Amino acid sequence: MPTAHNRIHVMHGVNLDQLGRRDPTHYGGMTFLQLEQAIDGYAHELGMDARFFQTNHEGEFVEELHRLSDLADALIVNAGAWSHYSRAIGEALQFAGVPAVEVHLSDVMAREPWRHVSVLAEACIATVSGKGVEGYRDAIVALRQDLRP
Numbered sequence: 001m002p003t004a005h006n007r008i009h010v011m012h013g014v015n016l017d018q019l020g021r022r023d024p025t026h027y028g029g030m031t032f033l034q035l036e037q038a039i040d041g042y043a044h045e046l047g048m049d050a051r052f053f054q055t056n057h058e059g060e061f062v063e064e065l066h067r068l069s070d071l072a073d074a075l076i077v078n079a080g081a082w083s084h085y086s087r088a089i090g091e092a093l094q095f096a097g098v099p100a101v102e103v104h105l106s107d108v109m110a111r112e113p114w115r116h117v118s119v120l121a122e123a124c125i126a127t128v129s130g131k132g133v134e135g136y137r138d139a140i141v142a143l144r145q146d147l148r149p
């Protein structure tokens with residue numbers, strides 16, 4: 001039974017639904033469903049309640065961020081390629097009203113230069129990159145700490 005301040009919204013952006021078909025050297029072999037199931041398991045283990053959202057449409061992603069303060073106490077965001085250039089998502093995140101952690105499955109700083117920039121990072125309390133699915137566990141731990149210091 002969820003208790004107050006334990007609702008984590010997990011938002012995945014463009015192309016993340018295609019995990020399982022994407023380069024396994026960067027993303028591992030998990031399907032998107034398996035990724036969400038693993039995150040759900042971490043959330044249960046840590047006493048949090050995870051809800052999931054994914055879209056390939058930037059405007060839908062922005063509109064979900066507009067609704068976020070009614071839906072959740074905290075946010076994990078992996079916006080995929082949008083992370084590197086979508087000022088629209090970055091701005092929406094700034095007034096979303098809940099603490100957020102940015103996660104990338106792959107080590108973006110070790111990849112192409114265009115992935116080194118995140119336009120979301122300044123609106124997040126932390127960024128976790130290159131730890132695969134385990135990175136989501138780190139994000140839940142950080143958000144739980146932020147919600148219950």
Ligand code: DQA
Nearest residue numbers: 015078080081104105106115
């Ligand atoms: C990603 C990294 C991004 O650079 C890429 O565009 C993705 C996935 C990751 O999880 O490693 O789609 O966000």
